Amino acid sequence: MRYVVIVAGGAGTRLWPLSRKGTPKQLLPLIGDRSLLRMAFDRVVEVVGPERILVCTGASFADRVAAELPELPADNILGEPVGRDSLNAMAWPTAVLAARDPDATVAIVTADHVIEPEDTFRATLIEAFEVAEAEPALVTFGVVPTHPHTGYGYLWQGEALAGSATVRRVREFREKPDRQTAEQYLASGEYWWNSGMFVWRAEHFLSALATLLPDAHRIVTRLAAAPQELADLFGHLPKVSVDYAVMEPVSHGRTELAMVAVELPVQWHDIGGFASLAGQLAQDPDGNAVAGAAVLLDGADNLVVNRGADGHLVAAVGLTGHVVVHTDEITLVCPMADAERIKELVADVTDTAGDHYA
Amino acid sequence: MRYVVIVAGGAGTRLWPLSRKGTPKQLLPLIGDRSLLRMAFDRVVEVVGPERILVCTGASFADRVAAELPELPADNILGEPVGRDSLNAMAWPTAVLAARDPDATVAIVTADHVIEPEDTFRATLIEAFEVAEAEPALVTFGVVPTHPHTGYGYLWQGEALAGSATVRRVREFREKPDRQTAEQYLASGEYWWNSGMFVWRAEHFLSALATLLPDAHRIVTRLAAAPQELADLFGHLPKVSVDYAVMEPVSHGRTELAMVAVELPVQWHDIGGFASLAGQLAQDPDGNAVAGAAVLLDGADNLVVNRGADGHLVAAVGLTGHVVVHTDEITLVCPMADAERIKELVADVTDTAGDHYA
Numbered sequence: 034m035r036y037v038v039i040v041a042g043g044a045g046t047r048l049w050p051l052s053r054k055g056t057p058k059q060l061l062p063l064i065g066d067r068s069l070l071r072m073a074f075d076r077v078v079e080v081v082g083p084e085r086i087l088v089c090t091g092a093s094f095a096d097r098v099a100a101e102l103p104e105l106p107a108d109n110i111l112g113e114p115v116g117r118d119s120l121n122a123m124a125w126p127t128a129v130l131a132a133r134d135p136d137a138t139v140a141i142v143t144a145d146h147v148i149e150p151e152d153t154f155r156a157t158l159i160e161a162f163e164v165a166e167a168e169p170a171l172v173t174f175g176v177v178p179t180h181p182h183t184g185y186g187y188l189w190q191g192e193a194l195a196g197s198a199t200v201r202r203v204r205e206f207r208e209k210p211d212r213q214t215a216e217q218y219l220a221s222g223e224y225w226w227n228s229g230m231f232v233w234r235a236e237h238f239l240s241a242l243a244t245l246l247p248d249a250h251r252i253v254t255r256l257a258a259a260p261q262e263l264a265d266l267f268g269h270l271p272k273v274s275v276d277y278a279v280m281e282p283v284s285h286g287r288t289e290l291a292m293v294a295v296e297l298p299v300q301w302h303d304i305g306g307f308a309s310l311a312g313q314l315a316q317d318p319d320g321n322a323v324a325g326a327a328v329l330l331d332g333a334d335n336l337v338v339n340r341g342a343d344g345h346l347v348a349a350v351g352l353t354g355h356v357v358v359h360t361d362e363i364t365l366v367c368p369m370a371d372a373e374r375i376k377e378l379v380a381d382v383t384d385t386a387g388d389h390y391a
Numbered sequence: 392m393r394y395v396v397i398v399a400g401g402a403g404t405r406l407w408p409l410s411r412k413g414t415p416k417q418l419l420p421l422i423g424d425r426s427l428l429r430m431a432f433d434r435v436v437e438v439v440g441p442e443r444i445l446v447c448t449g450a451s452f453a454d455r456v457a458a459e460l461p462e463l464p465a466d467n468i469l470g471e472p473v474g475r476d477s478l479n480a481m482a483w484p485t486a487v488l489a490a491r492d493p494d495a496t497v498a499i500v501t502a503d504h505v506i507e508p509e510d511t512f513r514a515t516l517i518e519a520f521e522v523a524e525a526e527p528a529l530v531t532f533g534v535v536p537t538h539p540h541t542g543y544g545y546l547w548q549g550e551a552l553a554g555s556a557t558v559r560r561v562r563e564f565r566e567k568p569d570r571q572t573a574e575q576y577l578a579s580g581e582y583w584w585n586s587g588m589f590v591w592r593a594e595h596f597l598s599a600l601a602t603l604l605p606d607a608h609r610i611v612t613r614l615a616a617a618p619q620e621l622a623d624l625f626g627h628l629p630k631v632s633v634d635y636a637v638m639e640p641v642s643h644g645r646t647e648l649a650m651v652a653v654e655l656p657v658q659w660h661d662i663g664g665f666a667s668l669a670g671q672l673a674q675d676p677d678g679n680a681v682a683g684a685a686v687l688l689d690g691a692d693n694l695v696v697n698r699g700a701d702g703h704l705v706a707a708v709g710l711t712g713h714v715v716v717h718t719d720e721i722t723l724v725c726p727m728a729d730a731e732r733i734k735e736l737v738a739d740v741t742d743t744a745g746d747h748y749a
Contacts, residue, residue, distance in 0.1 A: 050706070326744065328736070328740045328743050328744055330732070330735065330736050330739045331729075331732075339722075341722075344720060345719070345720060345721070345722070346720065346721050346722070346740065346744055347721075347722045347724070348408070348721060348722070348724075348736055348740050348748075349723070349724045349725055349736075350725045350729045350732045350733065350735065350736040351725050351726050351728070351729030351732060352713075352724055352725055352726065352729075353726075355710075355713075355724065357722070357724050359722050361703070362702060362703060362704065363703070363704050363705075363706060364697075364699075364703070364705045364706070364717050364722055365706050365707070366705070366706075366707045366710055366713065366715050366724055367707055367708045367709050367710055368709050368710065368711075370709070371689075371708045371709030371710075374688070374689075374708045374709060375708065377688065378686070378688050378706055378707075378708040381686055381688045382686045382704065382706050385686050386684065386686055390704055390706075
């Protein structure tokens, strides 16, 4: 059977104060009135149904995830006691599904992205399930790059499978490149961005894991059989990314598995910070993106998000190129160019005003 | 006897949203925890005592003035049903005091300013009382100009009185000059800024008023005798400034009165807008003036005023040269250079978000 695991673990400090320690960005209604998690769920529910969706999140967010997705069976929320990076957020749910259904094929999707159109995403997801069921391979999704992004891994395209130019073996997985290398990748036309989403048969992934990280394999299979041991076992899992622990060695032939990528022909945006959030919101003719009650007079290229109590107004005159985020507890103002420094600001706020504001 | 009238009528739109329709700037704790009105009261109370201080304000603010100055007898708050510019705010209280005490000498002081040191101010006030009691003159206060300000009237100094270089006849009162003229005034050393504060014997002022604006004289003396006719009479008063209606014609010899100025050797700052407010607050080494809870990382030359509910934090990174004002209902952000446009912004806010926010 087919399953979807939604990984919703990140805190999203770069969207502070919209995201807070207790409210990761996936739970925020950032675009319109749906949260990123809700959008991720809605995107896949008609492919596998709500009973075959798992969400892997921080244990402290499990209740909020349950409230956000009331259709989801309670057993399908896996709460990590502490963050253990991306490998575990994928390996643990895969082991849980393998224990429930030895024939499980698992899609791992993220809740960090806005993806459009959703129909195309679903068709590609189904295509990737079919490839994973037919081939002993880890299947990943390749996004056609539009600019030399240095924040993504890249997939070097190999031979086409089954006569389809959009399903290809991956010659090599390449970690985040420097700018010059990213430009070469883009110019060559032979690379896709690695989307961070995967499809694999549970048994294939677990056999690769047994080869590459036998300790991690032992722990996640034990966790799947004996969930009551979570508190004891979890801290022993290695804190490592799936890219480093699995993708790279698999792409170098260190397991029996092939790596195959399916082209994902969608608009695919990571809402990683305020610049990308501004790009996803409707903009007025002056380039202002506004969410919530605000009056901007003669300003341009601002992002204004007002999530304060009803009746609170944000007003600006002559403001250009700034981020203004208002919540009931915190008001943030910074030039758009300094939005990358918000993590540093949060550390400063925590030092001077208290941990409460993190 | 000596009396002090504090004129506290203005709305202070340029300090919005600190000042609002219902909360004029004089009632705000702008500097430290005292309001400008409280500061004006504290400045003069030891000269005349609380019973001989009157406050002339908008009728809708009378209750708040009473709460702010509990020492003030209720009869000593004069509430104007509608704003009638500066002449009336001085003429009506003068007529009221003349009716109470035909021998009254009246000092008119404003509540818009920060004045330091206060001791020097009080000594000068007493000196001005003495001049007004000895001479048939309107006495004004001359501030030594420090730059060619185009927003003030200027006093052209005439002969010294009683051998004191700091008490002089005023050769002419000059309305707000253009920049070039202001520079000439400054260079000549023969001009003082007109402070907008006065001392006069009530009978002198009223006789000049009877000559210059007989209708206004008739109405304010009637109001003093029959306060119950306020609603009927008030609308008939001319809406005119004391500079235009009295200062200019008196300085041109159109009455029996002389004009005398006493030099006021104090730091005298009009808190007219955010730039002047920033100048009055303590600044950190980077030129940031901060009032209320705020964390600024690597910013410079900002004014941040946080008057939100306890616990609300303003945070900024990389912000330079901006005004951020947070109140429970409104958050304002603008470049310091655009703070002069706040009146325009308030009009825009009123149009689009409702009169409530004015």
